Amino acid sequence: MKKKLNKFIRVRFAPSPTGPLHIGGLRTALYNYIYAKKTNGIFILRIDDTDKKRFIKNSINYLIDSLKWCNINYDEGYGKKGKYKPYIQSKRFKIYKKYINKLIKNKFAYYAFDKKKTLKLYKKKYKHFIYNSLTRNNLNNSLNINNKIITKLIKTNKYVIRLKTPYNKNITFYDKIYGKITINSNQLDDKIIYRSNQTPTYHFANVIDDHLMNITHVIRGKEWLSSTPLHIIIYNYFNWQIPKFVHLPLILNNKGKISKRNFNYNNLPIYPIKSKYKNINIKNSYEELGFLPESLINIIALLGWKPNINNEIFNINTIIKLFTFKDINKSDVHLNFKKSCWINKKYINKFNNNKKIFFLLKQYLIFNNIDHKDKLLNKIINLIINRIKLININDIWYNCYYFFIIPKKFYIPLKLKYYIIYNKKIIIYLFFKIKKFFKNKPNKNKIILFFKKLQISYNDYYFFLKIIRISIIGELKGISLFDIFNLLNYKNIIYRINYFKTIIFNNYK
Numbered sequence: 001m002k003k004k005l006n007k008f009i010r011v012r013f014a015p016s017p018t019g020p021l022h023i024g025g026l027r028t029a030l031y032n033y034i035y036a037k038k039t040n041g042i043f044i045l046r047i048d049d050t051d052k053k054r055f056i057k058n059s060i061n062y063l064i065d066s067l068k069w070c071n072i073n074y075d076e077g078y079g080k081k082g083k084y085k086p087y088i089q090s091k092r093f094k095i096y097k098k099y100i101n102k103l104i105k106n107k108f109a110y111y112a113f114d115k116k117k118t119l120k121l122y123k124k125k126y127k128h129f130i131y132n133s134l135t136r137n138n139l140n141n142s143l144n145i146n147n148k149i150i151t152k153l154i155k156t157n158k159y160v161i162r163l164k165t166p167y168n169k170n171i172t173f174y175d176k177i178y179g180k181i182t183i184n185s186n187q188l189d190d191k192i193i194y195r196s197n198q199t200p201t202y203h204f205a206n207v208i209d210d211h212l213m214n215i216t217h218v219i220r221g222k223e224w225l226s227s228t229p230l231h232i233i234i235y236n237y238f239n240w241q242i243p244k245f246v247h248l249p250l251i252l253n254n255k256g257k258i259s260k261r262n263f264n265y266n267n268l269p270i271y272p273i274k275s276k277y278k279n280i281n282i283k284n285s286y287e288e289l290g291f292l293p294e295s296l297i298n299i300i301a302l303l304g305w306k307p308n309i310n311n312e313i314f315n316i317n318t319i320i321k322l323f324t325f326k327d328i329n330k331s332d333v334h335l336n337f338k339k340s341c342w343i344n345k346k347y348i349n350k351f352n353n354n355k356k357i358f359f360l361l362k363q364y365l366i367f368n369n370i371d372h373k374d375k376l377l378n379k380i381i382n383l384i385i386n387r388i389k390l391i392n393i394n395d396i397w398y399n400c401y402y403f404f405i406i407p408k409k410f411y412i413p414l415k416l417k418y419y420i421i422y423n424k425k426i427i428i429y430l431f432f433k434i435k436k437f438f439k440n441k442p443n444k445n446k447i448i449l450f451f452k453k454l455q456i457s458y459n460d461y462y463f464f465l466k467i468i469r470i471s472i473i474g475e476l477k478g479i480s481l482f483d484i485f486n487l488l489n490y491k492n493i494i495y496r497i498n499y500f501k502t503i504i505f506n507n508y509k
Helices: 023-038 059-069 093-105 116-125 147-155 202-212 222-238 293-301 316-322 337-350 354-367 374-387 393-398 414-422 424-434 436-440 444-453 458-473 481-487 490-507
Strands: 010-013 042-045 109-112 160-163 170-175 179-184 192-194 217-221 244-248 251-253
Touching: 010 023, 010 217, 023 042, 023 217, 023 244, 023 251, 023 293, 023 316, 093 109, 093 160, 093 192, 093 202, 093 222, 109 147, 109 192, 160 222, 170 222, 170 244, 179 222, 192 202, 202 222, 217 222, 222 244, 293 316, 293 337, 337 374, 354 374, 354 393, 374 481, 414 424, 414 458, 424 436, 424 458, 424 490, 436 444, 436 490, 444 458, 458 481, 458 490
Parallel strands: 010 042, 217 244
Antiparallel strands: 109 160, 160 192, 170 179
8 A cells, every 4th residue: 555645754955957966966865865765755856056157058957867867766846746836946036036135124134245356355364254243344235334325236236145144143953963063153154145146045045945845854965064054044034944954974085075076086986877968077977887776876875874784785675764864974984986896796696787798798899890609698797797896898898808819918926937937847748638628628526536647736736727727818817717618619728728838938948
């Protein structure tokens, strides 16, 4: 029986269409989605496009498609039906104008006419300069100018509207992650809440929208924690109910907070899907790297959240069942790329991805004019799938290239080099004896019996099998040597051994 929606619990994800969706944004969307599903509430997508300077065409479609690729479906919002339309802020300017006028009328906000150059000079002169209750009476704003001059200045549109923060008042709120927080209003600046181009800033528009859309829980990144007292002041000025706040720990890379403007190519790729849209600059993506959406959800869910259970592989239904705000860490987190690959590997094995791998491998072989048979490809994929961490051709090819290409270079560990140098005679003898053996597709037991009959020591047996592996593959890696014997034909194996002998023994005289 389908559960009824809990109309009281309403959460939102409000991204800016200023570029690709990064890991921090995706986690915010995911946690909002998870909490809505857990409480049977409503998850809303709202577009915060008030910053026209940074707006990038096609970003909205990209954001929506990114969420779809990750199977994060919103119940209400942009592009869907809902009684709180429009769900894009650029279409809500009349609403914001109404509420900004209320603040000015009640003297909770004021016009500021200060030039940017003047404010820069103040900041240079006074190291800890803040535009607030301690300084605003000495600055160029409507609090200090008569009404006639104010009217003239307003007509020029060379002004901003600032929030009038109270003097020396403690602003206290409770965050579900960081607990009770108190900040004195004298530490806050009178934030610009309305620009001279008649557009609201994030701080103002989001508070208005969250109230009008009945948002009950504001779940967002910790970078907004310091701005929350300002938002609470706005709520209080309108005498509105304050939502519950949940601020998530930051996700860090080697250079600081992960964001659209702080991409670390050497550490990890941030973007979730390959862009099909113009004007969006993506040089790498999780889809291109070969991550599955299911594994990406698992990876991101664990960035700051750790349930009290000895397991790290969770599908979305399990995550929803286990999720609580109590299990979210206060400390900032790093995305461990190796661990992410390990989780993705688990999902590759869990789901039947042979067809995807087959397609990529076949396309690569055709493009490079490498002979192959589909039957052989399927056999190879069945053997290597447990080794593949990412469904991309680089990782696939790395794990199976030796079936298609005869190695020209050989990576021999130093210990093995010494063994070859000091045991050349026995190695040549074993190469000679073992050639016939490959005709019958040898297994491990047959090889052991073969060496026993030749009265070869375990040490020689151990080193010689390594040498055989290097002669066939080029290095000490890959699947079981006996599985390789079974898939490579006799002539191919003998050719590789002979080539290896020629190269190595000419060098190790």
